[in-house]
Amino acid sequence: xxxxxxxxxxxxxxxxxxxxxxxxxxxxxxxxxxxxxxxxxxxxxxxxxxxxxxxxxxxxxxxxxxxxxxxxxxxxxxxxxxxxxxxxxxxxxxxxxxxxxxxxxxxxxxxxxxxxxxxxxxxxxxxxxxxxxxxxxxxxxxxxxxxxxxxxxxxxxxxxxxxxxxxxxxxxxxxxxxxxxxxxxxxxxxxxxxxxxxxxxxxxxxxxxxxxxxxxxxxxxxxxxxxxxxxxxxxxxxxxxxxxxxxxxxxxxxxxxxxxxxxxxxxxxxxxxxxxxxxxxxxxxxxxxxxxxxxxxxxxxxxxxxxxxxxxxxxxxxxxxxxxxxxxxxxxxxxxxxxxxxxxxxxxxxxxxxxxxxxxxxxxxxxxxxxxxxxxxxxxxxxxxxxxxxxxxxxxxxxxxxxxxxxxxxxxxxxxxxxxxxxxxxxxxxxxxxxxxxxxxxxxxxxxxxxxxxxxxxxxxxxxxxxxxxxxxxxxxxxxxxxxxxxxxxxxxxxxxxxxxxxxxxxxxxxxxxxxxxxxxxxxxxxxxxxxxxxxxxxxxxxxxxxxxxxxxxxxxxxxxxxxxxxxxxxxxxxxxxxxxxxxxxxxxxxxxxxxxxxxxxxxxxxxxxxxxxxxxxxxxxxxxxxxxx
Ligand code: NAI
Numbered sequence: 001x002x003x004x005x006x007x008x009x010x011x012x013x014x015x016x017x018x019x020x021x022x023x024x025x026x027x028x029x030x031x032x033x034x035x036x037x038x039x040x041x042x043x044x045x046x047x048x049x050x051x052x053x054x055x056x057x058x059x060x061x062x063x064x065x066x067x068x069x070x071x072x073x074x075x076x077x078x079x080x081x082x083x084x085x086x087x088x089x090x091x092x093x094x095x096x097x098x099x100x101x102x103x104x105x106x107x108x109x110x111x112x113x114x115x116x117x118x119x120x121x122x123x124x125x126x127x128x129x130x131x132x133x134x135x136x137x138x139x140x141x142x143x144x145x146x147x148x149x150x151x152x153x154x155x156x157x158x159x160x161x162x163x164x165x166x167x168x169x170x171x172x173x174x175x176x177x178x179x180x181x182x183x184x185x186x187x188x189x190x191x192x193x194x195x196x197x198x199x200x201x202x203x204x205x206x207x208x209x210x211x212x213x214x215x216x217x218x219x220x221x222x223x224x225x226x227x228x229x230x231x232x233x234x235x236x237x238x239x240x241x242x243x244x245x246x247x248x249x250x251x252x253x254x255x256x257x258x259x260x261x262x263x264x265x266x267x268x269x270x271x272x273x274x275x276x277x278x279x280x281x282x283x284x285x286x287x288x289x290x291x292x293x294x295x296x297x298x299x300x301x302x303x304x305x306x307x308x309x310x311x312x313x314x315x316x317x318x319x320x321x322x323x324x325x326x327x328x329x330x331x332x333x334x335x336x337x338x339x340x341x342x343x344x345x346x347x348x349x350x351x352x353x354x355x356x357x358x359x360x361x362x363x364x365x366x367x368x369x370x371x372x373x374x375x376x377x378x379x380x381x382x383x384x385x386x387x388x389x390x391x392x393x394x395x396x397x398x399x400x401x402x403x404x405x406x407x408x409x410x411x412x413x414x415x416x417x418x419x420x421x422x423x424x425x426x427x428x429x430x431x432x433x434x435x436x437x438x439x440x441x442x443x444x445x446x447x448x449x450x451x452x453x454x455x456x457x458x459x460x461x462x463x464x465x466x467x468x469x470x471x472x473x474x475x476x477x478x479x480x481x482x483x484x485x486x487x488x489x490x491x492x493x494x495x496x497x498x499x500x501x502x503x504x505x506x507x508x509x510x511x512x513x514x515x516x517x518x519x520x521x522x523x524x525x526x527x528x529x530x531x532x533x534x535x536x537x538x539x540x541x542x543x544x545x546x547x548x549x550x551x552x553x554x555x556x557x558x559x560x561x562x563x564x565x566x567x568x569x570x571x572x573x574x575x576x577x578x579x580x581x582x583x584x585x586x587x588x589x590x591x592x593x594x595x596x597x598x599x600x601x602x603x604x605x606x607x608x609x610x611x612x613x614x615x616x617x618x619x620x621x622x623x624x625x626x627x628x629x630x
Contacts, residue, residue, distance in 0.1 A: 004167030005220075007099065008160060008181065010193070011107035011114050011130065013174045017084045017196045019046050020109050021063050024077050028069035041066050051201055052176040055153050056108060060131070064143060071139035078116045085117070086195055088212035091225045095217065097122035104129060104163070106156055108177055110144070129159050157184035172216050179205045191216050212253060227630050231255050233537065234274050234296075238262050239281040241303050245526030249277070252534050269293045277533055279303055286310040291318055298627075299323065299536055301529040302546075305516065306434070312547040316597055319565040319625030321548045323532040327382045328524035329516030333459055334387045336485070336515050337429055338394070343509065344455050344481030345370055345427070350507045366480055366507075371395035376425025378418065378442075379432035379460065380406045387429065388412045399424060422449040427457065434461040444469040452478055459485040459515040467501055474505045483509035540602050540629065549593035549600045559588050559604040561629040567622045568599045576601060579616045585609055598624065 012019045025042045029035050042063050049059030089096065096103065100122035107114055107130040115125050131150050134143040144151050149159040156177050160169065161184075168188040171181045174197050182190035183205070192199075192206035193216070203209060210216040211231040217224035218232075230253035237246060237258045250256050254277065262283040263271060272278060272294045279301040280286065286300060291314045300310060302324040315322050343349060347366040354361050375391045377384045377400040388398045388409050398412040401421040408414050415421040418441070422428060428450060432438050442458075443466035450456070456479050458465050467488060473479045484502060490513055491498050502510055535541045539555060540563045542548040566572045573592055580587060580603065589604040618626045 005102055006165050006167060006169045007103045008106050008169055008171045008173075008178075008187070009103060010171075010173030010175065010178050011105055011109050011118075013196045014172060014178075014193045015086060015089055015105065015118065016081050017086050018081070019043075020077065020081055020113060021046065021067065023080050023084075024069050024073060024113075025067050027073045027076050027080075028067050032068070038066055050175045050177075050199060056155065056177060057151065057153055060108070060144060060151060064141060067141070069141045071133075071135055071141070074113055078113050081113060081117050082120075086213070088195055088214050089121070092213050092217065093121055095222070095224050099222065100124075100127070103127060104160075106130070106150070106159055106181075108150055108155065129163075154180060154184070157181045157186050160186050170216075170220065172210060172213075174199065174202065176202055178202070182207070191219075227628055229253075233276045235277040235279065236271060236275045237279040238284050239303075241279050241281065242522050242526035244523055245279070245303060245530050248527070248530040248534075249279075252530075265290060272297065277301065277537075279529070280309070282306055282309055284309060286315070288314045291315055291320065294318075294320070299533050301533050303525050303529050305329065307546050308434075313597070316547040316595075317567075317624070319598070321536055321542055322546045323529055323536070323544060324546055325525040325528045326544065328528050329518065329521030330382045330386050332518040332521045333383050333515040334390055336511075337387055337457060337459055338390055340457065340483040340509050341375075341391075341427060341429075341455065342370060344457075344483060344507060345373070347481065347507055349481070349509050369395075370427075372397065373426040374399060374424055376400070376415075376421040376428045377412075378402075378421065378428065378430045380408075380414075381431060381433065383460075384429075384431035385409055387431065396427075418446065419449055422446055423451070425454065426451065427455040429457040430460045430464060432460055432464055434463070438464045440464065440466040442466065442470075444472070447473040447478065450478065453480045454478065455481040457483045459483070462487040462490065471501050471505065474502075474508060481507040483511070485511045485515045486513050538629070540627075542600065549595045549598070551591050551593050551600060551602065553591060553602060554589070556604060556629060559606060559630075560609060562601075562603045562605065562617060563625075563627040563629065564601045564603070564617060564620075564623065565625040566599050566601070566620070567624060568594045568597055569622045572599060572620060572622050573601055575620045576603065576617060579613065579620070580605065583610065583613045583616075585613065 009015060022043055025039045029038050032038050045059050045062050048054035049056055103123055105114060105118055105123060105128045109130050110133055111128055111130045112133050114130050115128050118128060129150060131148050132145040133141045134145060136142050149155050149162060157180055160181055169186060170189050171178050171187045172191045172193050174193045179190050179202055181187045189207045191208050191210040192203045194209055194211050212229060214224055214226045214229035215231055218229045233254045235249050235254045235256045239262045240260045246256060246258055265287055268290050272290060274296055276296050276298050278297060282304045288311050291311060297320050300320060300322045305324060305326060307322060307324050310322055312322060345368045372395060374397045377388055380400040380402040384400060392398050392410045399415050399421055400412055401415040401418050441464050447469055474482055487500055502508060532544055539553050540561060541553045542550050543552045564576060586606045587603055588606060591602040593600050
């Protein structure tokens, strides 16, 4: 680092997350009869000073008087403050040490506690400029050294001037007194640090906002813990995504913008230009045209189950990973199936309707227990398999049919054909996926194969059942109870009427596609999808991605990680390794996975590399995208 650059860093609410005198108050006023009142007074005075509404000296005098502190309180204070160093400072400890020769801590706080906290970061006493307490014979803090420049109004600029530094001075701080250094014409640039507090008046006067130390190091082109500051990752969330999900992405440090509604194609094309992560639910159509204009997009989170609304192929060709929440609402669907199954087998829908019409029809006709009945599950995926476990634990016998070989859970048995399952089941429940080939897999022929008096349930997809045939077999009495949650055509909004031949049929439960709609499922989705995206950004893991080869990666340790996404053509891995070998780079781990279209190679290498390597790797023919993590 050149010696002509000097970094002046504030202490309270910048180096540490808190104001030290507030913490001192917590200790010194522990037994005060009006502790909360006194602490509030200290805070209020601090804020007035920070905002430039009270002269600094007055604020300091008033706080010291209110605090009634003693030297014996300081060790506890140091302990507490050490545990409250700002997260991005902790993350960059190694780099702060590296630059310590260029750093000055200039604070209106007190050397007595600042020095022991910054020393482990390589900053020694000679680089700390701050006030000094004055004690009486009993160690009571009775004031401060009035000759210290930092106890005086406009102290920070005066102190820095007195240092006679040659070269450029960059100031990082959260308060008005930090800005004063710039105002006095001494600093080259003032960065408002907003990781812990955000003061509008300070921001207004700043050259640049630094939401973390990473950003400060990044814009000054200095080595740092994160290759790309997270606040520079723009996230756009549409369609009223659950607050929990928004919070998770904000906590990660991303710059999150939220739109309650969806966006049409044109709006999205405009909005997506600088976006790195897009979050949607089922309505927003992410078309090829949208993806063409999404030059910085790395990942799309579908905060739902389905991903038909996204052009997955184009996303893949552009190196954009798509994640969804495939089993966040599995349990919700299964619980509803169980509940409805019992209702249907007791003929409850008709009984409930009669009661509301004033008809008392007490009889056991068409009422059965579920115990020992055979449940036939068509489609033994996430939902089918979970249903199998719950149904069996309630005493049902379970058989299933899946187009693929599946592990049978518990005592469930796998049928070799759909016909076999239909012929032996007292209850048939569909849980297949929505692939186009599944259109009307259950029609007149399949209903005819079922037992007389069967119960039929579809909470999977609307188009898999021939509705006219279902109606026919309900009316004929072959099916004595049916529940349908999904329909070939569903209303687009709650304002639209639900039109279906199934309305008004006996012992038939119709529900508005709510199988997976529970608060828990919403929360699970909001947890799951951001988790996958954050993992992808931080480590390159593509576990559960819908359109990328799935790789689960170990955390990166003391190495750089090169992430290379390319068209699946022969020889690319060889070219990558050739480039690395030519540059004498030692591979400490390498992971490759391909699908039909793309290859995904992760290479971890020992610490140092030249920028030239990056260029050569990017230039390999067939490269879609390249990213470095460290
Ligand atoms: P999944 O993909 O885990 O399981 C589907 C299973 O069906 C797979 O094992 C697949 O091999 C099998 N399959 C596909 N076609 C088949 C066929 N013709 N015959 C036999 N087996 C076949 O899906 P998951 O998560 O279990 O969901 C199942 C269905 O439930 C999906 O259609 C999904 O859209 C729907 N769903 C409905 C909800 C609602 O609100 N009603 C909520 C959540 C999911």
